[in-house]
Amino acid sequence: VITGVRFRAVPVHAADDYRLTGESLRKTIEELRAKGLEPFYLTVTLGTTDTCSIDDFDSIADVLAELAPPTQDPATTTAAATNGVDGTTVNGHAETTNGGSGSSSGGDHRGEIWVHVDAAYAGAALVCPEHQHLAAAFGRFHSVNTNLHKWLLTNFDCSALWVRRRGWLVDALAVTLAIVRNDYSDAGLVTDYRDWQIPFGRRFRALKVWFVLRSYGVRGLQDHIRRHVALGDMFAALVRGRPDLFDMVAGPRFALTVFRLKGKGKGTGPASADDDDDKEPTLEDQNAVTKQMHDLVNAEGKIFLSSTVVGGVFAIRHCPASRLVEETHVRKHFDILVEAAEKVLA
Numbered sequence: 141v142i143t144g145v146r147f148r149a150v151p152v153h154a155a156d157d158y159r160l161t162g163e164s165l166r167k168t169i170e171e172l173r174a175k176g177l178e179p180f181y182l183t184v185t186l187g188t189t190d191t192c193s194i195d196d197f198d199s200i201a202d203v204l205a206e207l208a209p210p211t212q213d214p215a216t217t218t219a220a221a222t223n224g225v226d227g228t229t230v231n232g233h234a235e236t237t238n239g240g241s242g243s244s245s246g247g248d249h250r251g252e253i254w255v256h257v258d259a260a261y262a263g264a265a266l267v268c269p270e271h272q273h274l275a276a277a278f279g280r281f282h283s284v285n286t287n288l289h290k291w292l293l294t295n296f297d298c299s300a301l302w303v304r305r306r307g308w309l310v311d312a313l314a315v316t317l318a319i320v321r322n323d324y325s326d327a328g329l330v331t332d333y334r335d336w337q338i339p340f341g342r343r344f345r346a347l348k349v350w351f352v353l354r355s356y357g358v359r360g361l362q363d364h365i366r367r368h369v370a371l372g373d374m375f376a377a378l379v380r381g382r383p384d385l386f387d388m389v390a391g392p393r394f395a396l397t398v399f400r401l402k403g404k405g406k407g408t409g410p411a412s413a414d415d416d417d418d419k420e421p422t423l424e425d426q427n428a429v430t431k432q433m434h435d436l437v438n439a440e441g442k443i444f445l446s447s448t449v450v451g452g453v454f455a456i457r458h459c460p461a462s463r464l465v466e467e468t469h470v471r472k473h474f475d476i477l478v479e480a481a482e483k484v485l486a
């Protein structure tokens with residue numbers, strides 16, 4: 141988007157739990173190629189922002205192995221694609237589609253697609269062995285990012301980027317100006333991070349990560365993640381325990397629960413199994429009452445809710461992934477929500 145390159149959103153669906161699948165990607169790549177556009181970059185996500193969905197990495201990697209297999213020299217191919225005028229990027233989960241049609245220089249210039257795994261929030265969970273299977277396919281992709289400032293107790297900002305082959309970055313970004321040359325770099329004795337990025341300088345963030353690691357230890361970090369996951373599961377169980385008031389939309393996953401208000405039928409009161417006269421609430425009805433409840437809770441100001449719209453559904457997000465949150469707070473959140481729901485549905 142920033143470089144003005146066209147991008148295409150790959151559709152995701154509620155039936156797939158909002159995860160990007162290989163089949164959906166296949167369709168998008170084929171549509172793009174039919175228009176003479178060549179995708180060269182894809183973002184997949186471990187823990188999407190809206191619903192914390194986990195893309196179907198294996199099927200995505202399988203489709204790419206078939207449609208965009210690695211070329212003999214990936215660094216050269218990636219650089220060529222980036223410079224190409226008719227390239228396009230493919231973005232998992234974006235809400236809007238921008239462009240997609242355009243001129244083509246023609247010819248078969250299909251190449252490997254750089255796949256970046258956005259694990260900004262949920263990547264922190266990989267400190268726990270029980271979540272590490274989620275990263276099994278990472279070796280089939282090109283880069284991964286986790287923001288340690290999101291869920292790993294590090295002060296803002298600190299985003300850790302892993303790349304499968306640093307040579308890909310260095311080949312594209314290294315600058316050998318006279319002013320930065322020195323014997324140690326020339327001898328290959330140091331890692332010059334200026335060659336991994338566009339700016340020369342970067343802030344020193346490693347020390348604060350070191351302090352976090354030393355303060356908490358691996359066990360401490362694991363306990364921190366597990367505590368939040370358990371609180372999220374507990375909250376989701378409370379929501380499920382009131383099917384008369386709430387519908388689950390997604391989760392619980394990585395402490396995030398996404399839900400909506402049950403809604404009421406068109407002026408007939410809440411739908412109920414034992415009252416045949418009640419009409420099923422429409423999507424618009426449910427969206428309206430959920431938004432009403434969301435606004436009411438935020439206006440009261442005891443807790444602050446965030447919301448999202450997925451597949452046309454307006455939903456409330458609850459995520460107790462904050463260092464000082466305890467079970468008693470989460471129960472209190474739920475009480476506040478029940479009280480507001482009952483007011484709105486009354």
Ligand SMILES: Cc1ncc(COP(=O)(O)O)c(C=O)c1O
Binds near residue numbers: 185260287
């Ligand atoms: C999955 C995901 N990716 C990226 C971001 C944004 O990260 P950054 O602040 O590094 O741009 C967020 C949320 O802020 C997120 O949830």
